[in-house]
Amino acid sequence: MSTPRRWWKTLIGLALTGVMLFPVYWMINVSFTRDRDMRRSPPSWFPVDGTLDGYRAVLDQQLPYLGISLVVGLGTVVLTLVIAAPAAYSLAKLRPRGGGALSFALLIAQMVPGIIMAMGFYAMYLNLGVLNTLPGLIVADTTLAVPFAVLILTTFMSGIPQELLQAARVDGAGAVRTFRSIVLPVSRNAIITVSLFAFLWAWSDFIFASTLDSGGDHQPITLGIYHYIGNNNQQWNAIMATAVVASIPAAVLLVIAQRYVTAGVTAGAVKD
Amino acid sequence: MTRTAPAPTRRPAVAAGGPVRQGPGHRKAAWAAWGFLAPIVVYLLAFYAYPMYRNLELSLRHYTVRSFVQGDAPFTGFANYLDVLTDATFGPALWHTVVFTVVSLAFQFTLGLALALFFVRNFPLSATLRALFLVPWLLPLIVSSSTWAWMLNSDSGVVNAVLGVLGAGPVHWLTSPDWSLWSVIAANIWIGVPFNLVVLYSGLQAISPSVYEAAALDGATGWQRFRHVTFPLLRPVSAITLLLGLVYTLKVFDLIWIMTKGGPSGSSTTLSTWSYRLGFGNLVPSFGPGAAVGNILIATALAFGLLYIRLQRRQDLS
Numbered sequence: 001m002s003t004p005r006r007w008w009k010t011l012i013g014l015a016l017t018g019v020m021l022f023p024v025y026w027m028i029n030v031s032f033t034r035d036r037d038m039r040r041s042p043p044s045w046f047p048v049d050g051t052l053d054g055y056r057a058v059l060d061q062q063l064p065y066l067g068i069s070l071v072v073g074l075g076t077v078v079l080t081l082v083i084a085a086p087a088a089y090s091l092a093k094l095r096p097r098g099g100g101a102l103s104f105a106l107l108i109a110q111m112v113p114g115i116i117m118a119m120g121f122y123a124m125y126l127n128l129g130v131l132n133t134l135p136g137l138i139v140a141d142t143t144l145a146v147p148f149a150v151l152i153l154t155t156f157m158s159g160i161p162q163e164l165l166q167a168a169r170v171d172g173a174g175a176v177r178t179f180r181s182i183v184l185p186v187s188r189n190a191i192i193t194v195s196l197f198a199f200l201w202a203w204s205d206f207i208f209a210s211t212l213d214s215g216g217d218h219q220p221i222t223l224g225i226y227h228y229i230g231n232n233n234q235q236w237n238a239i240m241a242t243a244v245v246a247s248i249p250a251a252v253l254l255v256i257a258q259r260y261v262t263a264g265v266t267a268g269a270v271k272d
Numbered sequence: 273m274t275r276t277a278p279a280p281t282r283r284p285a286v287a288a289g290g291p292v293r294q295g296p297g298h299r300k301a302a303w304a305a306w307g308f309l310a311p312i313v314v315y316l317l318a319f320y321a322y323p324m325y326r327n328l329e330l331s332l333r334h335y336t337v338r339s340f341v342q343g344d345a346p347f348t349g350f351a352n353y354l355d356v357l358t359d360a361t362f363g364p365a366l367w368h369t370v371v372f373t374v375v376s377l378a379f380q381f382t383l384g385l386a387l388a389l390f391f392v393r394n395f396p397l398s399a400t401l402r403a404l405f406l407v408p409w410l411l412p413l414i415v416s417s418s419t420w421a422w423m424l425n426s427d428s429g430v431v432n433a434v435l436g437v438l439g440a441g442p443v444h445w446l447t448s449p450d451w452s453l454w455s456v457i458a459a460n461i462w463i464g465v466p467f468n469l470v471v472l473y474s475g476l477q478a479i480s481p482s483v484y485e486a487a488a489l490d491g492a493t494g495w496q497r498f499r500h501v502t503f504p505l506l507r508p509v510s511a512i513t514l515l516l517g518l519v520y521t522l523k524v525f526d527l528i529w530i531m532t533k534g535g536p537s538g539s540s541t542t543l544s545t546w547s548y549r550l551g552f553g554n555l556v557p558s559f560g561p562g563a564a565v566g567n568i569l570i571a572t573a574l575a576f577g578l579l580y581i582r583l584q585r586r587q588d589l590s
Contacts, residue, residue: 006395006396007395007396009390009393009395009398010395010396010397010398012390013390013391013395013397013398013401014397014401016387016390016401017401017404017405020404020405020407020408020462020465021404021407021408023408023416023419023420023423023462024407024408024411024419026419026422026423026430027415027419030422038428039427039428040428041428041433041436042433042436042437043428043430043433082311083311083312083315084312086308086309086311086312087308087309087311087312089308090305090306090307090308090309091309094301094304094305094308095305096302096305096306096309097302099305099309102309102312102313102316104581105316106316107577107581108574108577109316109320110577111519111573111574111576111577112320112324112570112573113522113523113525113544113566113569113570113573114523114525114544115523115525115544115547115548115551115566115569116323116324116327116547116563116566116567116569116570117320117323117324118548118552119323119326119327119330119547119551119559119562119563119566120322120323120324120325120326120327120330121319121323122551122552123323123326123327123329123330123340123559124322124323124326126340126341127343139319140319142319143319143320146312146315150312174304175301175304175305175307175308176304179308200410203412204411204412204413204414206412206413206414206526206530207525207526207548210552211548211551211552222412222414225414225415225418226414226530229418229421229530236422239418239422240418240419240422243414243415243418243419246412246414246415247411247412247415250407250410250411250412251407253410254403254404254406254407254410258403258406261406261410262406262470262474265406265409265466265467265470265471266470266471266474
């Protein structure tokens with residue numbers, strides 16, 4: 001294809017991306033808009049004469065929420081890996097009888113709508129007295145990631161050469177040693193993918209937060225934004241500034257780990 | 273399934289142990305295998321099976337706030353389901369769920385496929401732009417929902433401002449019963465396009481260039497190539513993309529709840545927002561009916577989920 005034609009496609013591509021990302025731009029634009037300009041018609045298209053009031057409000061009011069989300073996200077990653085990695089190793093390499101049924105159960109588990117899980121967890125947590133606690137929220141959030149994590153890790157670990165594991169066995173390593181000193185280090189990339197998604201899903205979770213943690217002292221950022229929308233309908237620069245800050249993990253993820261993201265998105269749908 | 277093949281056949285060390293294949297070595301390996309699986313088995317039982325069992329139980333009893341805490345609600349069988357199915361909200365909620373799902377999927381898939389075809393031939397910056405397209409899918413739903421809610425605000429939203437410049441009157445996107453469902457569908461399409469794009473793009477890449485070369489040698493035009501080469505070869509991936517999209521779209525709750533709370537007057541209520549409203553949205557919760565609606569939803573999702581698994585199996589075999 002000739003060079004001018006390719007650049008022409010780049011122009012179209014830029015235009016399409018611009019249209020697609022307009023809401024994101026608008027979120028950023030509104031986050032800098034002054035209160036008095038908020039309802040101006042026509043709206044200001046660029047944040048000239050902007051304000052940092054929205055971000056000041058974030059610093060004043062939303063930092064605790066962000067901190068909680070960070071804790072919940074990291075907790076979800078750790079718990080997800082602790083449960084999913086050994087399971088994946090077993091399903092991929094030890095292949096016990098009944099492993100197929102377990103994989104099937106995990107596929108089904110992925111399809112359960114969040115509202116059903118939320119209601120069941122609510123009933124269960126109420127009796128256990130762990131409503132509005134962080135460990136409770138973390139456990140619930142892991143259900144968003146564990147089935148996905150096992151599927152990704154199993155696929156990856158199946159590709160580890162059998163010779164590598166046999167060499168370890170000859171050297172006298174048991175299953176646990178093999179898992180810890182060979183399988184886990186070799187699976188680094190898949191573990192990163194899984195961790196990133198588990199973090200992002202826990203960070204973004206709204207349904208578990210709003211059902212299981214809505215009365216808690218420690219609430220995540222999704223509830224921070226939700227209360228904002230409910231309480232002060234007028235301060236949209238503060239709401240959008242919080243939204244911008246809440247988007248940072250997604251942006252970071254995309255910049256530093258794009259190929260892991262793509263791998264994660266396609267893992268469920270496309271077989272190599 | 274190949275996964276359940278007996279392990280010893282794959283392990284020379286054990287196979288060399290002679291005729292006693294069910295010997296201690298094998299049993300030890302099985303113990304180790306299930307030892308690694310123990311955490312997830314416990315986890316699945318405690319945090320999937322049990323909540324779902326509780327949900328089922330909720331739907332079969334008459335719960336009040338008091339009996340919810342004390343756990344002595346009377347068993348009422350399918351009364352909650354009967355209540356829900358005869359409720360005036362059920363028909364519209366089911367219909368909105370169907371419209372929401374079908375329209376979202378149709379547009380997500382078509383736009384995703386068009387973009388995948390556009391991006392499949394590399395051009396300068398194509399990889400970067402393709403990555404940027406993922407942003408809507410990665411943003412927390414509360415972020416995208418509140419941004420869309422503000423963009424579609426009747427008085428001060430940018431959408432109405434643009435319409436005003438074009439001479440069209442303001443549309444009450446989120447506050448008019450005629451528009452609310454379409455507004456949440458539009459936002460949902462925006463969120464779902466990236467997923468379709470990425471999956472279909474990788475499906476397109478898996479098609480060998482030699483097939484296209486052969487088609488070109490036969491003198492196929494661009495449209496004929498798409499119609500007779502690309503589309504048939506992409507069919508397995510397309511089917512799975514659509515089914516996954518279906519299962520995900522049926523689940524959508526956050527977006528609708530944050531943008532419209534299912535309103536105004538139920539005009540954007542789907543099964544999942546209705547279930548949430550029944551269980552958590554009112555001052556006096558009706559857990560029983562809420563759980564019943566949830567179970568109707570899960571039955572639908574699982575039916576399509578099983579179809580997905582069958583399709584994927586078939587793709588594995590081919």
